[in-house]
Amino acid sequence: MPDPGPVTCAGCALLCDDVTIEPSGDGVRLEPPCPLGAQWFSERARRPASAPAATIRGQAAGVEAALNRAAELLRGARRPLIYGFDGATVEDARAAVALADRLGALVVPGGLAGAWPGAPALPLRGASSATLGEIRDRSQVVVIWREDPLTSHPRLLERLGFVDGSADGSPRRAWRGTRTLVVLDDRDTATAARADLRLRWARERDLEALTCLRAMQRGVAARSSDLGDALGGLLERLGEVPHAAFVYGPALSSGAGGQRRALALHELVRALCGDRHVVTLALPSAAGATGAEDVLTWQTGYCGSVDLAGGHPELVTATRPLMADEGVDVSLCIEGGLSPAPAGVAEIALGSLPARGDAEVSIHTAAAGVEATGTAHRLDGVPLALQAPLARDAPSAAALLARLLAEIER
Numbered sequence: 001m002p003d004p005g006p007v008t009c010a011g012c013a014l015l016c017d018d019v020t021i022e023p024s025g026d027g028v029r030l031e032p033p034c035p036l037g038a039q040w041f042s043e044r045a046r047r048p049a050s051a052p053a054a055t056i057r058g059q060a061a062g063v064e065a066a067l068n069r070a071a072e073l074l075r076g077a078r079r080p081l082i083y084g085f086d087g088a089t090v091e092d093a094r095a096a097v098a099l100a101d102r103l104g105a106l107v108v109p110g111g112l113a114g115a116w117p118g119a120p121a122l123p124l125r126g127a128s129s130a131t132l133g134e135i136r137d138r139s140q141v142v143v144i145w146r147e148d149p150l151t152s153h154p155r156l157l158e159r160l161g162f163v164d165g166s167a168d169g170s171p172r173r174a175w176r177g178t179r180t181l182v183v184l185d186d187r188d189t190a191t192a193a194r195a196d197l198r199l200r201w202a203r204e205r206d207l208e209a210l211t212c213l214r215a216m217q218r219g220v221a222a223r224s225s226d227l228g229d230a231l232g233g234l235l236e237r238l239g240e241v242p243h244a245a246f247v248y249g250p251a252l253s254s255g256a257g258g259q260r261r262a263l264a265l266h267e268l269v270r271a272l273c274g275d276r277h278v279v280t281l282a283l284p285s286a287a288g289a290t291g292a293e294d295v296l297t298w299q300t301g302y303c304g305s306v307d308l309a310g311g312h313p314e315l316v317t318a319t320r321p322l323m324a325d326e327g328v329d330v331s332l333c334i335e336g337g338l339s340p341a342p343a344g345v346a347e348i349a350l351g352s353l354p355a356r357g358d359a360e361v362s363i364h365t366a367a368a369g370v371e372a373t374g375t376a377h378r379l380d381g382v383p384l385a386l387q388a389p390l391a392r393d394a395p396s397a398a399a400l401l402a403r404l405l406a407e408i409e410r
């Protein structure tokens with residue numbers, strides 16, 4: 001493997017851009033070490049040269065024939081769905097939104113079977129946000145709300161200045177100084193083990209806790225007596241510092257009531273900002289998620305799920321999973337895991353990892369960050385270049401989507 005110098009890892013939404021890779025066994029090793037990143041690179045580096053470039057109903061096919069079949073399906077679609085984006089670049093997402101606009105498609109980044117959109121918190125309330133650097137340099141209290149970034153985003157605590165970058169990840173108190181890491185979780189996670197202050201209550205009580213915090217911040221006594229002490233202690237810590245951050249993710253904002261909980265968090269943060277600076281940092285579950293949301297925002301005005309069926313963008317809101325009610329007949333998955341689809345839906349997959357065997361059409365793409373270059377947005381919105389340390393000549397999803405659009409418009 002040629003030495004590509006430092007590259008950007010897209011193994012998670014943190015997009016560490018100081019990574020060097022070297023062969024190790026049948027995979028790769030990363031420096032600084034990160035097991036998740038090593039697994040991500042290794043999975044994409046291992047693709048056998050004999051794997052077909054495309055399949056139609058599970059049978060090997062040429063890319064041209066597969067594109068023609070995909071175009072035929074999309075041209076005849078009554079209710080097309082475009083989803084995925086886990087490993088998509090900004091270029092992929094732009095091409096996908098252009099195609100969705102032409103088709104009048106429903107765009108759901110997480111897929112129909114994922115967390116349903118509720119009344120999306122960000123478009124309704126906006127968010128107080130910050131870069132990783134601002135949180136590292138200014139937040140004296142960082143509250144991690146029911147996430148375990150040491151597992152899902154392994155270098156986050158290092159990037160926020162709570163642990164050093166050494167191989168054993170040992171705490172470096174001098175850097176950490178008097179900063180406080182608060183972890184709310186009723187599970188014993190790796191991140192919780194690093195906390196200076198632990199809070200525990202069941203996930204079902206998150207909305208109650210957030211509304212109580214808001215009430216206590218307004219000077220109204222909390223009704224929930226058993227959470228009162230813990231919440232009072234947290235408010236006290238927050239009240240002692242001029243800058244604090246809340247780190248949250250799908251454990252707060254997904255599933256039943258998820259967007260209500262997210263709204264409550266953003267309401268609380270906005271209220272706390274009256275006399276100090278408080279910010280939020282969302283932990284997306286995939287490296288392509290922030291870029292896809294940013295592209296949707298630029299091109300449709302909405303982040304999250306957008307319906308273009310009416311000839312103009314509409315923000316999708318729903319209080320239950322979308323899958324059953326949308327009447328989707330053709331779905332196009334871009335650089336993501338194929339969701340289970342209702343019976344009768346023809347599936348098209350453009351991805352760098354093997355698609356499920358029952359996809360009607362599947363076309364292999366070059367993995368951005370390993371086999372192809374591209375642009376990705378870090379979880380705090382900072383754009384970063386992805387390199388191609390193992391460049392191969394498979395097409396990118398963006399190139400395939402542009403060809404699909406041209407074929408459909410012909």
Ligand code: SF4
Nearest residue numbers: 009011012016034037
């Ligand atoms: S923390 Fe995430 S982006 Fe950074 S090296 Fe590990 S997997 Fe890659």
